[in-house]
Amino acid sequence: SAVISQKPSRDICQRGTSLTIQCQVDSQVTMMFWYRQQPGQSLTLIATANQGSEATYESGFVIDKFPISRPNLTFSTLTVSNMSPEDSSIYLCSVISQSSYEQYFGPGTRLTVT
Amino acid sequence: QKEVEQDPGPLSVPEGAIVSLNCTYSNSAFQYFMWYRQYSRKGPELLMYTYSSGNKEDGRFTAQVDKSSKYISLFIRDSQPSDSATYLCAMGVTGNQFYFGTGTSLTVIP
Numbered sequence: 189s190a191v192i193s194q195k196p197s198r199d200i201c202q203r204g205t206s207l208t209i210q211c212q213v214d215s216q217v218t219m220m221f222w223y224r225q226q227p228g229q230s231l232t233l234i235a236t237a238n239q240g241s242e243a244t245y246e247s248g249f250v251i252d253k254f255p256i257s258r259p260n261l262t263f264s265t266l267t268v269s270n271m272s273p274e275d276s277s278i279y280l281c282s283v284i285s286q287s288s289y290e291q292y293f294g295p296g297t298r299l300t301v302t
Numbered sequence: 303q304k305e306v307e308q309d310p311g312p313l314s315v316p317e318g319a320i321v322s323l324n325c326t327y328s329n330s331a332f333q334y335f336m337w338y339r340q341y342s343r344k345g346p347e348l349l350m351y352t353y354s355s356g357n358k359e360d361g362r363f364t365a366q367v368d369k370s371s372k373y374i375s376l377f378i379r380d381s382q383p384s385d386s387a388t389y390l391c392a393m394g395v396t397g398n399q400f401y402f403g404t405g406t407s408l409t410v411i412p
Contacts, residue, residue: 189348219398228310231346231390231402280345289334289353289397293345 190215190283192294200300201271208267209297211281216261219284222254224277225296231280237264271301305329308391308403317412321378325391325403328372334397335367337376338390340405346390350376381410 191214201207211220222234235256236244243256258264268275281294308325315321323337333354338346350365352358352374358365364377374393378385386409394400 192345228404230306230404233399284398288351290348290351291336291392291400292348293338295345296343298343 189290190217190285190292192281192283192292194281194294194297196297197295198298198300200302202302203272205271206267206269207271207299208265209279209281211264211266211294213262213283217283218261218286220258220264221282221284222256222264222266223280223282223293225280226277234266234279237266268299271299273301275299276301305401306391306393306403309406310404312407312409314409314411315381317381317383317410319381319410321376321381321385321408321410323376323378323389323391323406323408325374325393326372327374327393327401329393329395329401330369330372331395332369332372332393332401334394334400335365335374336392336400337363337365338392339385340388340390342387349389383410383412385410 193212195210220237223231233246234249237256237258239258255267278296280296284291306327335352337350339349340346355367355369362379366375388405388407390405391403392400
């Protein structure tokens with residue numbers, strides 16, 4: 189299994205500001221993802237973080253709003269830019285094991301935008 | 303139609319009961335099936351993972367996949383208050399993209 193840590197675990201931010209969330213994995217993984225989870229809703233995939241190239245964004249998510257970095261195979265960041273109250277959510281980092289195809293999640297970052 | 307349908311509950315059972323959690327899906331090409339447990343204010347934790355069809359058992363947990371009916375189930379035997387959580391199903395065609403249900407909230411009453 190993979191052990192994933194995220195920072196910060198939670199934050200309260202003002203409208204119009206930006207927050208960068210960090211994700212660290214205890215082993216090298218090829219596939220790393222960022223999800224959003226809103227109350228009562230399914231996990232929504234934001235983007236796939238690609239090492240050495242630009243992230244691949246899902247429909248409805250754009251790089252200007254959610255820039256992602258992936259400098260190596262164990263680390264990624266997601267920035268939530270120009271935040272509004274609608275961005276209040278839990279943001280989850282996730283990886284897929286290359287050997288077993290099992291998907292693991294970090295503990296999440298609980299973001300509240302006021 | 304959503305790729306994955308899951309009854310959100312909430313489901314409330316007495317301690318010791320057998321719990322049945324279910325998901326249906328529309329894509330017959332799905333062959334990777336997973337169940338996650340998510341405690342409040344925590345990330346999802348992988349519980350069970352099944353490739354293709356059939357049953358898989360791990361302690362008090364049994365996962366079943368019925369591909370002919372496009373239906374998967376998670377059974378929890380001798381349920382405990384510590385099983386109180388939200389359970390999410392997930393499935394995929396390949397091993398690099400998975401579709402998630404909305405989760406079923408379970409409460410086990412002592």
